[in-house]
Amino acid sequence: MWRDLLPLGRHSASRGYRRYAWTGADADCRAWFRAQAEARGLAYEVDRNGNQWAWAGDPADGDAVVTGSHLDSVPDGGAFDGPLGVVSAFAALDELRGRGARFGKPLGIVNFGDEEGARFGLACVGSRLTAGRLTVDQARRLTDGDGITLPRAMEAAGYDPDAIGPDPERLDRVGAFVELHVEQGRALDLSGDPVGVASAIWPHGRWRFDFRGEANHAGTTRLTDRRDPMLPYAETVLAARREAGLAGAVATFGKIAVEPNGVNAVPSLVRGWLDSRAADQARLDTVVAGVEKAAREYAAAHGVDLDVVRESFTPVVEFDHVLRDELTRILGTDSDLTVPVLGTGAGHDAGILSGRIPTAMLFVRNPTGVSHSPAESADEDDCVAGVLALADVLEGLACA
Template sequence: MGQQLESQRRVPPFRVERFKQRFDAFSEIGRSASGAMNRPFGSPADLEARAWLVRLAEEAGFEVYFDAVANLWGVRPGQVDGPAIVLGSHHDSVPDGGRFDGPLGVLMAIEVIQSLQEAGYQNALPLSFVSFTAEEPNPFDLSTLGSRTVAGRLTEDQLNAAADWNGRPLWEALTAAGGGRDRLAEVRKSRDDIAAFLELHIEQGRRLESAQIPIGVVSGICGIYRETVTVAGEANHAGTTQLPDRRDALLATSEMLLAIEQKLQAADNPELIATVGRLTVTPNAANIIPGECQWILEIRGGDMAEVYGFRDACMQVFADIAARRGVTFRRDLMLDQQPQPMSDEVIQALQQAASALHLPYMNLASMAGHDATHIASFTRAGMVFVPSLGGKSHCKEEASRMEDIEQAFYVLAAATMALDTAIATEEGYRHGDR
């Protein structure tokens, strides 16, 4: 297939064995005995992954650097001094996660740009890859940290105030990863720096696999709302306190969580979902009634009016449960991220690339958050999805077929060339111009 596609669109061949070797080698970093990935931001595995990517990028001929929040950038200069076409994703993982979520997009970004260079492609604009810092939820409670800072959506005060669950300051971890507070002013990017951004990612769902379609062109990314809920009851002796005298924070929390599920079932909306995925019980002892529970409520949807409406309906039920059980609850906002459409120009470039290569594709919205959400807030951005086998993600069983990944390479390479030519021509960049 590679030779056929190359002849149709001047797309360089996909060096599948090279890519597999790199992907498999990178997948050993942070791999547990069970085969799951544990590579959270700030961990030794995160630092090892960064050093590995730097070595690979330098060997592939990129000019490599870290910015203040330790985003890793690699640049291939263009024929004109204009904004870059950037490809990339992230390299960190969730606890006990899979190999593909994030690193697939980073390694493919390097592969696409290196392959274009090896094929003699003369890019007009600079071509760059990026691996964003801390895309996944992490001990510092700042997910998509790198891309949000690039987009100006994280402030210096927020970065300065952040610490992990053990009190480690965020800047200590960022400095160890290659960043530095003294360079913070240089992190923020604009359309004058990034002309377009492309991110390859696994779908993390079953729509592509069910339709037997190898390529997903993402139309937009859902909104994400997160808040911390703290339910306060009364810790007391588990043996001597009778039921009428108990103010059990865990039982109240359990009832609240079941109410969330019941309201979701009643809503019956495929583009509205809610999850409680982190729960802390205090004092968490077998012979003590739980006095406090803290948990994170996450709601996702394509329409934030529906998200807020669902949230408010849940809070009414929570208030009734709390009054009946003699507990109180407090809410603290963590994230209120609006839905983000992708760029029509990038969507069209991806669709035209797939059509010219005779590759079936599907337009679909993402119900997962990605770095592209934030980059799309200030410049052209788009995403390509490849099928996730069984729809599995954020687990060690996460997998995608190399045949689908190969097809994504050709779409990304063709779209990169098309955007490079179109943007440089339309915006009239010349040597020395910005």
């Protein structure tokens, strides 16, 4: 499975992945998922929001146990973020069938669409729509960098954009969702454990900072006559690092758009996106407020206007304690495996769904801690340990 999936959407120059929602690479990944489902005799379906499902048993029976993740990527992302959870889901099913396990509940495998938000700027679109945490009107207003709306992109890919929206009947049939994911950090590497259980997802969000100045000639405009938005933007980037360090949080300006974007022109607009995350809401609020205050002071000092827009926000997610404790109990029966419980600053579909159904997460060790990069990695032995842990969990939750 891994060999078949590996070349899909891979960029030859960067060696990273560009599996953006509703593109050709996304279609290839979706075809791979369907082929895996059909090869195992699973019932395959696509829901109203473009998420793919594969079923062993009839989901209409209710109290289903579902596992899976996503197949899309950030720009030039790594191979493991998302796909490891989907590959491991199919592999865990194979393991259970090899054990002769008999399912007492329906078992589902899912590929949620557009988890990374690389194309339309909002993460977890597929799961947000399904859980009713993104309205239809909001979804229809999403556009990519070329001005193509989400509905147009879905229609071009052969899907019906008029069908999107909340899917409560589907979620009501799910009793538990367990997502396996490569760890995006080094906690497991430092503890020496191949697998961990998630405790919570930090509150996090994305804010757009629009610095508006005045376009002018780079060679003839005196420094004192300029209203250059790049200067307060640069100072704000440094302020974000400073504020995050003081609060024990993280803050990153990782995306920027400049107009007119000419080498010999003073910009008229610098638009930067802030991603910030913290262990609790108070610290996150402190960081963002500090960054915005500094940005407004810098903008005023340079004669530049500033607009700040919160584009997305996810509050702290405490995974279902009963389900989390059940996972640790199931995995704790293996005397050779210690399973630490750890928090994460990364968002996931499991976090989005947690308000509607019991969710939990398993993490697989990442030896470098690098993620959202071609250098993202996981050792084969740890991936196998993750599959076996997921199989044990699914057996404990879904089997008679």
